[in-house]
Amino acid sequence: MQYGYRIIDELKAGLNYYLPEKGVEHIGDMVGQGLDSVSDSTDVLERDSIVYPKFHRDECVGCGRCYVSCRDGGHQTISFGEDRKPYLDPKKCVGCHLCVLVCPKGAITSSNRRIKK
Numbered sequence: 665m666q667y668g669y670r671i672i673d674e675l676k677a678g679l680n681y682y683l684p685e686k687g688v689e690h691i692g693d694m695v696g697q698g699l700d701s702v703s704d705s706t707d708v709l710e711r712d713s714i715v716y717p718k719f720h721r722d723e724c725v726g727c728g729r730c731y732v733s734c735r736d737g738g739h740q741t742i743s744f745g746e747d748r749k750p751y752l753d754p755k756k757c758v759g760c761h762l763c764v765l766v767c768p769k770g771a772i773t774s775s776n777r778r779i780k781k
């Protein structure tokens with residue numbers, strides 16, 4: 665979501681390094697290797713607690729990436745003030761941390777896990 669389709673070329677290049685490093689001759693040998701960690705039920709997810717993003721506005725450069733990514737790929741939880749700083753609505757935030765991942769300045773970190781109200 666952050667880098668667009670050009671990331672496919674980087675994924676292919678990365679695989680060209682990864683496969684020989686792991687001693688894998690054919691990409692097909694990896695198919696299904698991660699299935700043990702996949703569940704077909706969302707009931708196994710822990711939903712009683714949440715880790716909110718923590719905004720460090722003194723380090724923020726006002727690029728708006730967190731706002732756009734939460735608006736388009738998250739839960740429309742961040743508003744962008746006239747000061748070009750992000751503000752969180754904790755009632756709508758699900759703690760997905762997409763905003764943390766896209767911030768180019770590391771101005772968003774994780775807070776402590778807390779029990780949902």
Ligand code: SF4
Nearest residue numbers: 734738757760761763
């Ligand atoms: S954690 Fe997810 S839902 Fe919450 S503000 Fe960040 S992107 Fe939006």
Ligand code: SF4
Nearest residue numbers: 724725727728730767
């Ligand atoms: S992504 Fe980071 S630097 Fe950009 S507006 Fe959000 S908090 Fe500020």
